Amino acid sequence: xxxxxxxxxxxxxxxxxxxxxAEPFKGDIGISDGKIDFVAPASECIEVISDKEYDLAxxxxxxxxxxxxxxDDHAVFDPTKIYPKLSQGVTTIVAGNCGIxxxxxxxxxxxxxxxxxxxxxxxxxxxxxxxxYRKSLAKNGHAVNLVYLIGHSSLRIKVMxxxxxxxxxxxxxxxxNLLTQALNEGASGxxxxxFYPPNEAASEEEVVGVASAMKNHGGIYTTHMxxxxxxxxxxxxxxxxxxxxxxxxxxxxHHKCTGRQNWxxxxxxxxxxxxxxxxxxxxxxxxPYTAGSTILQEDQVSEETRIMVTWSKTHPERxxxxxxxxxxxxxxxxxxxxRRLKPAGAIYFQMHExxxxxLLKSDIAIIGSDGIPEDEHPHPRLWGTFPRIIGHYAxxxxxxxxxxxxxxxxxxxAKVFGLGxxxxxxxxxxxxxxxxxxxxxxxKADYDNxxxxxxxxxxxxxxxxxxxxxxxxxxxxxxxxLQSDFS
Numbered sequence: 001x002x003x004x005x006x007x008x009x010x011x012x013x014x015x016x017x018x019x020x021x022a023e024p025f026k027g028d029i030g031i032s033d034g035k036i037d038f039v040a041p042a043s044e045c046i047e048v049i050s051d052k053e054y055d056l057a058x059x060x061x062x063x064x065x066x067x068x069x070x071x072d073d074h075a076v077f078d079p080t081k082i083y084p085k086l087s088q089g090v091t092t093i094v095a096g097n098c099g100i101x102x103x104x105x106x107x108x109x110x111x112x113x114x115x116x117x118x119x120x121x122x123x124x125x126x127x128x129x130x131x132x133y134r135k136s137l138a139k140n141g142h143a144v145n146l147v148y149l150i151g152h153s154s155l156r157i158k159v160m161x162x163x164x165x166x167x168x169x170x171x172x173x174x175x176x177n178l179l180t181q182a183l184n185e186g187a188s189g190x191x192x193x194x195f196y197p198p199n200e201a202a203s204e205e206e207v208v209g210v211a212s213a214m215k216n217h218g219g220i221y222t223t224h225m226x227x228x229x230x231x232x233x234x235x236x237x238x239x240x241x242x243x244x245x246x247x248x249x250x251x252x253x254h255h256k257c258t259g260r261q262n263w264x265x266x267x268x269x270x271x272x273x274x275x276x277x278x279x280x281x282x283x284x285x286x287x288p289y290t291a292g293s294t295i296l297q298e299d300q301v302s303e304e305t306r307i308m309v310t311w312s313k314t315h316p317e318r319x320x321x322x323x324x325x326x327x328x329x330x331x332x333x334x335x336x337x338x339r340r341l342k343p344a345g346a347i348y349f350q351m352h353e354x355x356x357x358x359l360l361k362s363d364i365a366i367i368g369s370d371g372i373p374e375d376e377h378p379h380p381r382l383w384g385t386f387p388r389i390i391g392h393y394a395x396x397x398x399x400x401x402x403x404x405x406x407x408x409x410x411x412x413x414a415k416v417f418g419l420g421x422x423x424x425x426x427x428x429x430x431x432x433x434x435x436x437x438x439x440x441x442x443x444k445a446d447y448d449n450x451x452x453x454x455x456x457x458x459x460x461x462x463x464x465x466x467x468x469x470x471x472x473x474x475x476x477x478x479x480x481x482l483q484s485d486f487s
Contacts (some may be wrong), residue, residue: 003046008032008464010050013042014061015438019414019424021407024060031431034464038427056435059458060402063410063423064091064432065386068285069222069253069368071095073102074124076142079476081373085144086460086468087453088386089434092482094368094417096149097253098224099193103127104178105154114295115196116153117343120374130185134481141477143467145432147417148481149191149222150182152210153198163198172209179213188417188484189220191253194235196295200226204242211246218486220417222251229259229350236269240276249486251416254292254370255284255359256351260304263352266359273364283416285368286359288388290351291447293372293379296323296344298335307334308447310345310375320377320448345372347379347447357399360389366413380450384443387454391442402438418484431464 007030016039017024026042030050040046067085070093075081085093095101100116107125111117116125127133130150137146155175156163167175179190190211193199211221221243225235236252243250252273257265273282293310301307307323318326318341327337338344359365367389371382386409394405414423421429434457441456453471460468465478 003044005030005038005046006049007037008051010048010053011061011435012053012055012057014056014059014435016425017060017062017403017406018426019063019407019411021403021411023403029061029425031464034431036425036427036429036431039425058437059435060438061425061433061435062089062406063425064434064460064462065089065367065409066092066094066413066417066419066423067369067385068094068251068366068413068416069097069287069370071097071100071118071370071372073119075373076144076146076479077136077140079143079473082143083473084371084373084383084451085369086473087383087457087471089436089457089460090144090386091432091434091460091462091467092145092147092419092422094147094149096151096187097191097222097370099151099153099191099196099199101149101151101154101191103133103154104129104150104182105158113157113198114343115193116157116198118295118345118372118374130182130187134186137481142479143473143476144462144479145422145482146479147188147419147484148186149189150179150187152190152192152202152207153196155179155210156198156202163201165201166203167206172206175210176213179210180217183214183217183219186481186483187219188482189222190214191222191224193224194226195224195228204238207242208245211242211248215247218418218484219248220251220484221246221248222253224253228256229262232257232262232265232269233272236272240280240282243282244280249281249416251282252284254368255286256292257355258292258348258350263355266355270358270362277364283364283366283412284359284362285366286356287368287370287381287385288356288360288393289379289381290353290356291347291349291379292351293345293347293370293375293381296338296342296346298338300348301335301338303334306349308347308377309341310347310372310377310379312341312344314344315341316376345375360393360399365408366416367409378450380443380445380447383445383451384454387441387456388443390436390438391456395438395441418486419482420485422482431461433461435459
């Protein structure tokens with residue numbers, strides 16, 4: 001075995017988490033030309049010549065974290081907007097989720113209908129195809145790697161004159177062809193947001209007709225299901241049926257059971273998913289909080305549910321306030337207060353911690369922040385998801401081992417999205433790395449102060465370039481557009 005190495009960078013004395021879920025070990029790694037050249041346990045005697053050496057005694061080294069669910073479609077262009085992800089150790093993001101994507105939709109000054117407005121204003125919808133989006137990424141550069149999905153709502157708005165109805169056969173054909181084109185130009189999959197108005201009229205037949213474009217090309221189907229509350233089982237059944245008919249892998253987005261009457265039903269949902277694992281590649285992503293966040297919708301408002309306003313176009317001064325407090329001050333119902341605040345965003349406190357625990361422990365769960373970078377008062381998941389998993393759920397609660405937690409944000413999502421040579425500390429793999437203190441890593445953002453960086457992240461490397469060091473942005477253009485490969 002070769003024990004002499006000449007590399008650009010030598011990382012010594014690290015506690016290495018390989019990303020596969022194995023127990024960590026002390027050792028060294030070397031990287032050159034953006035890839036890992038060697039991995040050596042401390043027990044091996046090696047000789048290393050390097051351009052620069054880093055002593056990581058007391059620190060852990062892991063593959064860079066993969067955020068399986070983001071809305072960073074435009075934020076990826078701006079290092080300051082992607083900082084919340086870098087500061088958590090994220091080196092790869094998946095965007096275009098929940099049926100909303102920038103390409104291939106152009107709005108020509110028209111206001112983006114909810115929920116597309118979560119991505120920003122109409123001026124951002126300027127990419128008629130995936131190729132133009134990819135060209136802009138290459139021209140501007142981006143700090144993290146990007147996996148991109150094409151959203152069904154964006155396709156429907158592009159080809160249909162009325163999205164409140166089911167698409168006809170010609171419209172389905174057009175969307176199928178647009179998705180095929182996008183896959184050829186660098187997209188990795190297709191997402192739906194059947195919960196939202198622009199997408200809710202789509203039938204299963206329509207979704208299958210579009211998603212089947214991925215059957216021979218390759219790609220993954222992700223879905224924000226129609227219902228995560230009373231009809232969650234029915235929605236999972238639809239998702240499973242759609243993926244099987246289209247012949248594609250399935251990823252259920254931000255899986256949860258909302259509403260007090262549905263707390264505990266993750267026992268049912270997990271059993272159902274387990275029953276279908278032999279016949280379908282399937283996973284779900286999850287964030288480690290009991291509240292979600294999206295647009296403010298009157299039909300999601302009840303007097304019993306705690307709701308916090310994340311932004312409001314009509315009453316921006318109410319950002320960060322509780323909907324119930326606003327309603328009492330205005331002497332109206334919560335639904336009426338929501339109507340007056342719209343267009344707006346909100347945090348909904350609808351889940352139970354025991355369900356979060358149960359889902360996190362599932363071996364088909366991967367981690368996605370679902371953060372919304374454009375929100376004035378965002379959900380703390382935007383800044384804290386990944387350190388919270390490791391620091392709180394693994395180290396403090398012992399719900400998972402650190403190795404298991406890290407696997408859910410590295411090796412496992414790399415497999416789910418078909419990202420070869422990513423998500424592991426192994427020779428020949430790309431040098432996406434995070435260096436952190438396993439004794440102190442923890443989230444600091446909360447609902448009152450959501451824009452607070454986490455603690456314990458020492459450095460982040462993207463494709464062999466240092467993108468973050470001690471909280472400061474370094475190389476801001478090392479990211480690449482990645483494309484799924486399920487061959």
